[in-house]
Amino acid sequence: MQFEWMKIPYALLTLFIVVNFGMLLGAFIQKIGARVGRRHGIPVWQNHIDLIKNYGLRSSITHGTMFYLGPVFRLSGGVGLLLFVPTIHGSEMFSNLSFAGDLILALYFVFFGALGMALGAGESGHPHAAIGVTRGLSQMSMAELPFALATFSIALQYQTLSITDIVAAQQGGMLNWTLFTNPLAVAAAMLSFLGSMMRPPFDVVLAPQEIPIGPPTEYHSSYLALMQTNRALFPIAKIVIYMNLFFGGAASWPVFFFKVFLIYLWSAFVGVVFPRFRVEQSIRWFLVWAVPLGVLSILLV
Amino acid sequence: MSMKPELMKRMVKGPDGVEFEVEPLRDYFCEAPPTVMPAAYSRIVEDLFNWARAESLWILGFGTGCGAIEMRPLMTPRFDAYRFGVQWRPTPRQANLFIISGYLSTKTLKRAIRSYEQMQNPKYVIGLGSCTINGGMYWDSYNTIKRLDDYLPVDLYIAGCMPRPEALLAGFQELKTIIRAGKAEGANKYAENFEWYKANQKRVIHDWDMPDYNW
Numbered sequence: 001m002q003f004e005w006m007k008i009p010y011a012l013l014t015l016f017i018v019v020n021f022g023m024l025l026g027a028f029i030q031k032i033g034a035r036v037g038r039r040h041g042i043p044v045w046q047n048h049i050d051l052i053k054n055y056g057l058r059s060s061i062t063h064g065t066m067f068y069l070g071p072v073f074r075l076s077g078g079v080g081l082l083l084f085v086p087t088i089h090g091s092e093m094f095s096n097l098s099f100a101g102d103l104i105l106a107l108y109f110v111f112f113g114a115l116g117m118a119l120g121a122g123e124s125g126h127p128h129a130a131i132g133v134t135r136g137l138s139q140m141s142m143a144e145l146p147f148a149l150a151t152f153s154i155a156l157q158y159q160t161l162s163i164t165d166i167v168a169a170q171q172g173g174m175l176n177w178t179l180f181t182n183p184l185a186v187a188a189a190m191l192s193f194l195g196s197m198m199r200p201p202f203d204v205v206l207a208p209q210e211i212p213i214g215p216p217t218e219y220h221s222s223y224l225a226l227m228q229t230n231r232a233l234f235p236i237a238k239i240v241i242y243m244n245l246f247f248g249g250a251a252s253w254p255v256f257f258f259k260v261f262l263i264y265l266w267s268a269f270v271g272v273v274f275p276r277f278r279v280e281q282s283i284r285w286f287l288v289w290a291v292p293l294g295v296l297s298i299l300l301v
Numbered sequence: 302m303s304m305k306p307e308l309m310k311r312m313v314k315g316p317d318g319v320e321f322e323v324e325p326l327r328d329y330f331c332e333a334p335p336t337v338m339p340a341a342y343s344r345i346v347e348d349l350f351n352w353a354r355a356e357s358l359w360i361l362g363f364g365t366g367c368g369a370i371e372m373r374p375l376m377t378p379r380f381d382a383y384r385f386g387v388q389w390r391p392t393p394r395q396a397n398l399f400i401i402s403g404y405l406s407t408k409t410l411k412r413a414i415r416s417y418e419q420m421q422n423p424k425y426v427i428g429l430g431s432c433t434i435n436g437g438m439y440w441d442s443y444n445t446i447k448r449l450d451d452y453l454p455v456d457l458y459i460a461g462c463m464p465r466p467e468a469l470l471a472g473f474q475e476l477k478t479i480i481r482a483g484k485a486e487g488a489n490k491y492a493e494n495f496e497w498y499k500a501n502q503k504r505v506i507h508d509w510d511m512p513d514y515n516w
């Protein structure tokens with residue numbers, strides 16, 4: 001296949017749209033959470049202001065090379081995840097750099113950022129960061145397991161590892177969506193989704209009230225700003241995969257915004273209703289509820 | 302000056318049997334004094350940053366005296382300070398506003414200094430309550446400091462004993478105008494008058510067992 005250089009600016013445009021959308025959406029979801037607590041909550045542009053402020057701080061200190069690289073790894077994990085997945089189905093402009101085996105690559109990128117973060121936070125030498133990393137990695141590995149199972153089940157179902165092909169197979173009416181053709185896999189994946197969104201009940205890793213704020217304890221200024229960018233980007237990139245795999249993808253930006261919002265709302269909805277799990281509780285929860293669903297979905301395909 | 306034994310210079314035997322000398326204050330901390338950090342080159346950029354800094358105040362959650370109890374209601378639906386871009390951070394690294402909420406015993410002052418020095422430039426200090434201004438009702442206590450301004454560069458005082466949460470909200474708005482005008486340069490003031498601040502701090506803290514500047 002001929003590589004089209006024009007794809008690079010298009011991919012950057014996608015990135016720009018998604019980062020801004022992610023920041024607005026993040027604030028919006030927080031506002032919904034605040035409304036449930038009868039507060040007004042932060043303004044929707046607060047994330048943008050925080051970002052400018054953190055880039056604008058004058059001093060920053062370092063704890064070593066890996067401390068620099070941690071946020072960079074994290075961000076490249078998010079960017080990679082987004083860029084190797086077709087964002088808008090059927091659009092030459094926004095299909096990005098997707099290729100035949102991108103499903104496996106996406107699964108890998110989901111983990112890549114967390115590992116970089118673990119190394120960076122470890123180098124900061126702060127005990128709270130180390131505790132946060134341990135908690136984060138164990139919970140995340142467990143939460144990813146049902147998703148991986150669901151992905152295999154879907155790959156078997158459609159006999160392909162290309163996300164573009166999977167989306168194409170789901171076109172032509174809602175009943176063609178994986179949601180209806182393979183409900184068990186979707187159920188397992190949506191439970192795993194809760195675990196990876198860092199919202200309650202699974203936010204023990206990053207919640208400010210727990211061991212102070214977990215892995216990013218020592219991060220500040222521009223490091224923190226990089227991580228904030230990723231915090232805006234990563235959930236959306238993740239949702240794009242879910243949307244493509246289970247909910248028929250999106251053929252235009254309005255459909256994209258709408259579906260992403262609804263999927264995000266699912267985690268917010270669960271988050272405001274249920275209290276926070278400890279790590280061992282959440283691991284047990286995933287093992288009992290989500291993993292059997294995933295196994296079952298593979299068996300049934 | 303009494304030093305804790307674990308901070309003394311001593312010989313340590315490593316896991317591989319090699320003995321080496323450790324001087325904790327030198328080896329584990331960076332003792333370089335703070336420097337004055339210039340503003341951005343262009344006026345417009347600095348104004349933009351100042352605006353962003355004013356609209357995004359991240360408070361270090363550190364309660365020293367009785368005034369701390371008045372900060373908690375700000376998170377609740379009745380006062381909801383989040384509306385004004387005020388948020389709480391659990392670590393000094395990410396915070397840029399330090400609220401000294403009331404009387405400060407000399408023991409707590411030590412921790413307050415360490416926390417303040419770990420915050421990143423530019424950083425702001427609010428003194429909450431009369432105790433931070435002139436000692437308040439602890440004016441003749443042997444154990445608390447009287448004027449916070451002698452030890453940390455204060456940008457704003459909120460008077461009262463104790464000030465209501467509304468007074469705090471008004472204080473935040475006042476601080477925002479100061480920041481936007483570019484006058485809240487406490488961190489640079491601290492760096493410029495570093496010796497003076499250190500001398501004052503060491504006069505009241507008798508068991509000084511930390512490096513002179515905590516990065």
Ligand code: SF4
Pocket residue numbers: 366367368402403404429430431432433437438439461462463464
């Ligand atoms: S000013 Fe009053 S309320 Fe505040 S710390 Fe002092 S004595 Fe307590």
